[in-house]
Amino acid sequence: MTLIYIIVEIMLSLAIAITFFRLVIGPTMVNRVVALDLIAILIVGMIAFEAVRSGEHALLDVAVVVGITAFIGTAAFAVLIDRDSRAQKND
Amino acid sequence: MINILVAICLLSGAFFMLVAAIGILKLPDLYQRLHASSKAATLGIALLLLGAALDSGDMGVVSRCLMAIIFFILTAPVGAHLITRAAYYQGEPLAKETLSDEWAEDRSDQES
Numbered sequence: 001m002t003l004i005y006i007i008v009e010i011m012l013s014l015a016i017a018i019t020f021f022r023l024v025i026g027p028t029m030v031n032r033v034v035a036l037d038l039i040a041i042l043i044v045g046m047i048a049f050e051a052v053r054s055g056e057h058a059l060l061d062v063a064v065v066v067g068i069t070a071f072i073g074t075a076a077f078a079v080l081i082d083r084d085s086r087a088q089k090n091d
Numbered sequence: 092m093i094n095i096l097v098a099i100c101l102l103s104g105a106f107f108m109l110v111a112a113i114g115i116l117k118l119p120d121l122y123q124r125l126h127a128s129s130k131a132a133t134l135g136i137a138l139l140l141l142g143a144a145l146d147s148g149d150m151g152v153v154s155r156c157l158m159a160i161i162f163f164i165l166t167a168p169v170g171a172h173l174i175t176r177a178a179y180y181q182g183e184p185l186a187k188e189t190l191s192d193e194w195a196e197d198r199s200d201q202e203s
Contacts, residue, residue: 078173
């Protein structure tokens with residue numbers, strides 16, 4: 001079981017590292033928003049994994065709250081980008 | 092027995108998360124990247140939370156995990172749709188392999 005924990009930990013960390021690379025190089029702002037959204041979901045996954053590894057099942061509440069915050073953040077960024085492009089068209 | 096199920100759930104969940112991350116790095120345009128991130132990441136998070144639910148065996152934890160899974164399945168397409176719509180009307184370019192773009196007239200109408 002310890003080996004499986006290590007493998008899962010490495011895979012999730014690698015996924016966050018790869019997504020962070022896209023966050024850095026992303027050509028436009030929308031790409032960065034997508035990368036941030038995926039990083040938030042990956043963090044939820046890491047919290048769920050940590051709940052299994054440590055046996056602290058109360059951590060799952062934290063995972064739910066982080067997920068809700070990530071969704072609200074993505075929706076807010078979408079509204080912001082929409083309003084931005086509309087304002088540019090009206091100029 | 093339940094340990095094996097938990098291990099399978101965790102490993103496949105982490106695998107799909109890794110697939111989503113590789114997809115977001117390698118795919119050519121924003122729309123395909125969103126396709127990778129929303130679908131593969133939703134499946135991965137559902138499998139990881141299912142592993143946590145199986146591991147606890149406690150009804151309160153299982154119901155919380157099921158609530159989180161349903162929440163992610165409901166919100167991932169909504170968020171992806173909002174972002175794609177905003178990006179498309181902002182003029183985010185499509186990959187050059189794209190075969191048809193049926194909203195192109197609509198987009199140029201709004202821009203003019």
